[in-house]
Amino acid sequence: GFNCGIVGLPNVGKSTLFNALTKAGIQAANYPFCTIEPNVGVVAVPDPRMDTLAEIVKPERVIPTSMEFVDIAGLVAGASKGEGLGNQFLANIRETDAIVQVVRCFANDDVIHVAGKVDPAADIEVINTELALADLDTVQKAIDRLTKQAKSGQNKDAAAKLELVKEVAEVLDQGHSVRSMKLDAEKRALLHDLHLLTSKPLMFIANVDENGFENNPYLDQVRDLASREDATVVPVCATTEAELIDLEGDDKAMFLDEMGLEEPGLDRVIRAGYELLGLQTYFTAGVKEVRAWTIKRGMTAPQAAGVIHTDFEKGFIRAEVVAYDDFVACGGEQGAKEAGKWRLEGKDYVMHEGDVVHFRFNV
Numbered sequence: 516g517f518n519c520g521i522v523g524l525p526n527v528g529k530s531t532l533f534n535a536l537t538k539a540g541i542q543a544a545n546y547p548f549c550t551i552e553p554n555v556g557v558v559a560v561p562d563p564r565m566d567t568l569a570e571i572v573k574p575e576r577v578i579p580t581s582m583e584f585v586d587i588a589g590l591v592a593g594a595s596k597g598e599g600l601g602n603q604f605l606a607n608i609r610e611t612d613a614i615v616q617v618v619r620c621f622a623n624d625d626v627i628h629v630a631g632k633v634d635p636a637a638d639i640e641v642i643n644t645e646l647a648l649a650d651l652d653t654v655q656k657a658i659d660r661l662t663k664q665a666k667s668g669q670n671k672d673a674a675a676k677l678e679l680v681k682e683v684a685e686v687l688d689q690g691h692s693v694r695s696m697k698l699d700a701e702k703r704a705l706l707h708d709l710h711l712l713t714s715k716p717l718m719f720i721a722n723v724d725e726n727g728f729e730n731n732p733y734l735d736q737v738r739d740l741a742s743r744e745d746a747t748v749v750p751v752c753a754t755t756e757a758e759l760i761d762l763e764g765d766d767k768a769m770f771l772d773e774m775g776l777e778e779p780g781l782d783r784v785i786r787a788g789y790e791l792l793g794l795q796t797y798f799t800a801g802v803k804e805v806r807a808w809t810i811k812r813g814m815t816a817p818q819a820a821g822v823i824h825t826d827f828e829k830g831f832i833r834a835e836v837v838a839y840d841d842f843v844a845c846g847g848e849q850g851a852k853e854a855g856k857w858r859l860e861g862k863d864y865v866m867h868e869g870d871v872v873h874f875r876f877n878v
């Protein structure tokens with residue numbers, strides 16, 4: 516599956532948030548997963564469209580799609596020099612598809628701050644510096660390697676790659692991320708095998724007090740920094756989420772109402788993570804089950820079919836597609852057919868967000 520690695524300095528509320536996410540995962544109905552490592556939380560992606568589809572189709576079961584959050588422990592200043600658990604920390608980040616950085620935006624004298632005061636910009640700087648230094652190390656090794664290759668003339672891509680990698684080194688040297696270079700797809704592909712940490716999509720979770728969603732200078736600092744870093748921000752109160760996760764039904768609704776929240780903050784975190792990973796959803800809607808499936812944006816119909824089963828991709832014949840809005844407006848597949856909203860799509864069809872699909876295939 517696709518995953519977001521959660522990082523943060525000590526005492527920023529990372530465990531509080533991760534535990535809430537993990538509980539949310541366990542509570543998700545019809546959970547199609549089994550063994551999970553302790554530092555991996557698999558969570559259902561909240562999607563109100565599933566309820567609407569279920570009302571129309573009346574299936575036996577409804578299965579949401581999911582994504583993973585990985586708790587990455589061990590960040591300390593000096594990680595890039597291999598101090599403490601530093602090397603393991605960096606290796607773990609390298610394996611994630613996106614980075615979620617929890618930042619402390621709440622003041623609380625009872626909770627000690629590692630640097631002595633609440634200072635989101637400085638905290639973010641500590642983490643970003645470690646990531647940038649690790650990348651700089653990777654990039655310098657690549658420059659040595661590519662220089663040799665370019666001279667020998669054996670690798671025809673080496674010269675172009677070398678030029679780009681030198682450019683990257685300069686940006687990193689100035690303390691900026693590779694992400695901030697906003698490279699096009701072609702250049703990103705050239706850098707792919709370096710697995711640079713600062714090129715991964717980044718989101719900040721600003722952990723605020725329960726009344727810290729507005730007029731919060733800490734939060735403003737994070738927003739400001741994020742816009743320069745090409746990152747997204749989700750404000751959330753981790754302690755509220757921890758309380759909320761133990762409530763159900765009316766109690767939950769009342770609590771949300773009291774807090775003036777429309778939905779749990781975790782739902783926003785999960786959806787923002789999904790977005791950050793460049794993912795999109797399509798549905799299958801039969802009487803046995805209504806189910807949401809995750810694909811990468813831009814995937815074709817056969818690739819999407821392959822997410823259900825590899826045989827579906829290999830034997831793909833065609834996809835029968837109804838757009839979600841049409842499906843709902845026409846009261847289901849039959850209505851969509853009558854209204855001319857039911858389409859047959861071939862192997863080149865690029866999936867749209869929310870497509871309701873039936874795949875036809877040879878076995």
Ligand code: GDP
Pocket residue numbers: 523524525526527528529530531532621622623626722723724725751752753754755
């Ligand atoms: P970690 O070291 O980043 O994993 O931090 P923890 O999740 O263990 O949180 C450290 C302390 O901060 C705990 O006592 C939490 O209850 C407290 N804390 C976490 N989030 C909030 C918050 O949003 N507001 C307040 N006031 N305290 C929080």
